[in-house]
Amino acid sequence: MGRRELITRTSAAAVSGAAVLGAAEGTRAAAADRRGASGGRPRSRPNILLIYTDDLGYGDFSCYGSTGIRTPRIDRLAREGVRFTDAYAGAVVCTPSRAALLTGRVGPRAGLPRVLFPEDENGLSDDERIIPEYLKSAGYATTCIGKWHLGAKPEHNPTRHGFDHFFGALYSNDMTPFELWRDEEVVESVVDQSTLTRRYTEEAVAAMDRSGDQPFFIYVAESMPHIPLHVEPRFEGASDAGLYGDVIQSLDHYVGVLLDALRERGLEEDTLVILTSDNGPWFEGSSGGLRGRKIYTYEGGLRVPCIARWPGVTPAGKVSELPVSVLDLLPTFCAYAGITPDPGVTLDGCDIRSVLEGADTAEHTPIYYFDDLGRTLDAVRDGRWKLHVRRHIENPDDPDRDQRELPELYDLERDPTESYNVSESHPAVVRRLRRLIEEFESDVKAELAKAG
Structure with a gap:
């Protein structure tokens, strides 16, 4: 029996204006019920909103030193939470990094050492137990939105691995055919990529509303700023850093929409938000002065922006220089959800609750850097x-x-x-x-x- 056997289409909501406000009114009562007798204090089992960008550079947000790109909403998130200076992706390229994030195991250990292509037969194994499977066992509603990139065969679909709902693409936006899926069906074969960031945001807001009185895990895996770059006309020319900068400012705007949606629904104090990236920048983007870029094991290839906010739990305005990794998220999320990872599975990350909550010192396992093929x-x-x-x-x-x-x-x-x-x-x-x-x-x- 595989480990997965042990784990026990809604319309997208509008993301601004009257539709969002109306939906917010309808969910405030449920949020209050979820806080229960805590007197407004954050609940022990937080909602989790994980935003995972694609090929974002360490220096691409203004709170990480960018001057040509303005990211006021992300900067505010950093002021309200913890900003990490030494955070690491799980690999220097897409697939093994996403495998590391969701399994808590380095890509080669999880059987996904290199980038997958549409024609590849392999993908995420049924024997791997990933974050949504654990959280579902603790009563969470789970949604995957955006780029999956852990296999394109039916058995690899996110809905076969613990996600209740999926809307997005099975691989990178430079691969063909680039299609949008809802759960296990293709719903769009000709995709206007300039709309992706907005549509992923709409889907995330819909997932918040769909969760009812359940805690939620919403994984928003952005397709941008992976090439080819696309942005809505309203953001064209908005930055001083060309199309790439415009894409980042679009991401900033829609991160703000997600944060506003949490606040309007009374969910802000009950939600752990984490924003990070799968690896360093590729053709464009700033490594923030670090050596190397995507594909390379110098710091510019693996060190990424990372911001975490959970009001009342993460200290506002904290800048942490302690090393952390996306490999830490599975054990940390499980700990917050009150569940224990399978003791028979080797994990490569740590429970970093103390670091998220403001610790100035903490032991951490070594950070390992595999080559881009996992060899x-x-x-x-x-x-x-x-x-x-x-x-x-x-x-x-x-x-x-x-x-x-x-x-x-x-x-x-x-x-x-x-x-x-x-x-x-x-x-x-x-x-x-x-x-x-x-x-x-x-x-x-x-x-x-x-x-x-």
């Missing part, structure tokens, strides 16, 4: 130190040329741009981190071999 474990961060033992191969005809000057050791507290290799000055640190890489790589390979 090799190329780097590790443990505390302030990061060691590279392999590097992305630019020229397959001369692979050794790309591996010169290794290993590289960087003190990320003093040198976050990874500019100065200090491996010769700290040989003991190099040996310790190299052992971490070897042991973790062996552990993943052993689990895969055992699974057959």
